[in-house]
Amino acid sequence: QAERQLELLGDGYALGWCHLARGWYLWLLGEVAEADRFSLLANENLAARGDRFGQGMSLNNLGVIYAGTDQREKSLEVELKSLRLSEEANNYRLQSWTLNNIAANYDSMGQTEMALEYYLRSLEAARRIDDREQMVTTLGNLGLASIHLGHLEQSEAFYAEAVRIARELGSSRLEARALIVQAVGLQTDTLWSQSQGLLRVARA
Numbered sequence: 001q002a003e004r005q006l007e008l009l010g011d012g013y014a015l016g017w018c019h020l021a022r023g024w025y026l027w028l029l030g031e032v033a034e035a036d037r038f039s040l041l042a043n044e045n046l047a048a049r050g051d052r053f054g055q056g057m058s059l060n061n062l063g064v065i066y067a068g069t070d071q072r073e074k075s076l077e078v079e080l081k082s083l084r085l086s087e088e089a090n091n092y093r094l095q096s097w098t099l100n101n102i103a104a105n106y107d108s109m110g111q112t113e114m115a116l117e118y119y120l121r122s123l124e125a126a127r128r129i130d131d132r133e134q135m136v137t138t139l140g141n142l143g144l145a146s147i148h149l150g151h152l153e154q155s156e157a158f159y160a161e162a163v164r165i166a167r168e169l170g171s172s173r174l175e176a177r178a179l180i181v182q183a184v185g186l187q188t189d190t191l192w193s194q195s196q197g198l199l200r201v202a203r204a
Helices: 002-009 012-028 032-048 052-068 072-088 092-108 112-128 132-148 152-169 172-187 189-203
Strands: none
Touching: 012 032, 012 052, 032 052, 052 072, 052 092, 072 092, 092 112, 092 132, 112 132, 132 152, 132 172, 152 172
């Protein structure tokens, strides 16, 4: 109903943000096709009005949708566009989110060295605005990528920093998340190494 009223009023900017919110909500509900459709509509509306931040957000959401449906290359394509827009908008929070998603795509595609580079850039963006919750998330991802590369001491350092920040925030939720990611990462390290070995053979 709100979208219909905005259409009648001709408020394309507000309609774009309404589409953006609806697309994300539909994704959380598991309505993938509709989430994709509304996120694309949001991107179209916000791009037409020169809203680089809004357009970057819509592309970031699309990247999450594509990654969640195992369309990694498509996800990477839109996330790289989102990164460019977030840099033009000078929005470090969106930059950190997008860099994190780009890194996750590279990691899932077996390009873990590249993933590590983007995770470090995500961490730096989060630090610039003191987004400590995002820092904990990114440090956990850095720890996991380091495990994939066999850098266990480096991984331990990343997880230790994540736990320290979580404790400073007084967040048992963030602390537990970091510890769980570390435990799962260590337990699956052997399986990861085996799967990446098979991937390299298949590409040869």
